[in-house]
Amino acid sequence: MFKKTVYCRYFDCKRQEIVGAEWKGIVFPESVVRCPRRIGAEFVSVIKEMEDEVPTPMRLKYRVFEKPIHxxxxCVAAFYGQEPKWIQIAEFIEHHKMEGATFFYFHIGNISDYDRQILDEYVNQGDAEVKTLQEKYERPFYAWQLIEIQDCHMRSKYHSKWTAFIDIDERIHTNEPNKTLVDILNNLDSQNIGEIQLPHLKVIKNGDTPARYLGKGQVPREMFSRKYINTAEPTFDASKAVIRPDKV
Incomplete structure (x- = not known):
């Protein structure tokens, strides 16, 4: 779909099309289409040709804030595979809250109903947003990751000042005493910086993840940051990015 022509179709709160509001745009990069705002538009749909049947319109979400909320x-890489993730989700979110993160974007390829429950709890608390990845054509998991990055970049733009892109089994740590990641990022405000790169420290995982919660004593025993401590040397190969989404 790269650089393909598509049409944005706009609909009001009753899902009635707003006549004359359509917009001709292009796909760039692979999965992003710019549909300018229209007065009275509550829903939008995208089609390849103006004569095509319009897919179910999707509700627009207001994200154009004068100042980022967060x-x-x-942005968490898309979930795939059969490994249980409930304890990873909880540890991941709570750890990064201590580093100053206040919102999490999750993208779901595969997840069990049991693991989804803890995600839904974080959504209900206002800590997270979950997007299910689905399409009528099959994609290998790595192709979905490219779409997840583009989608999350757009979702976080104007919504968050800084956005980190990492996997569910990764943790961001700072080396400066008594400083969180947010403290360090705040010191960069006066500089014209759009992205920082974080070196990667590989931790060897050689055990299984518990399928279900069995009691309080299980949690500290099974937390990834406690259970797996054998590491390799830090490297910038496959380094992780923290960006200013409004500048990138």
Whole structure:
């Protein structure tokens, strides 16, 4: 779909099309289409040709804030595979809250109903947003990750000042005593910086993840940051990015 022509179709709160509001745009990059705002538009749909049947319109979400709501948000790589993730989700979110993150964007390829429950709790608390990845054509998991990055970049733009892109089994740590990641990012405000790169410290995971919660004593025993401590040397190969989404 790269650079393909598409049409934005706009609809009001009753899902009635707003006549004359359509917009001809292009796909760039692979999965992003710019549909300018229209007065009275509550829903939008995208089609390849004006004569095509319009797919179910999707509700627009207001994200054009004068000032970002969040200083640091986390975009989490799409979930795939059969490994249980409930304890990873909880540890991941609570750890990064201590580093100053206040919002999390999750993208779901595969997840069990049991693991989804804890995600839904974080959504209900206002800590997270979950997007299910689905399409009528099959994609290998790595192709979905490219779409997830583009989608999350757009979602976090104007919503968060800084956005980190990492996997569910990764943790951001700072080396400066008594400083969180947000403290360090705030010191960069006066500089014209759009992206910082974080070196990667690989931790060897050689055990299984518990399928279900069995009691309080299980949690500290199974937390990834406690259970797995054997590491390799830090490297910038496959480094992780923290960006200013409004500048990138």
């Amino acid at each position: 200083t640091l948000s986390i």
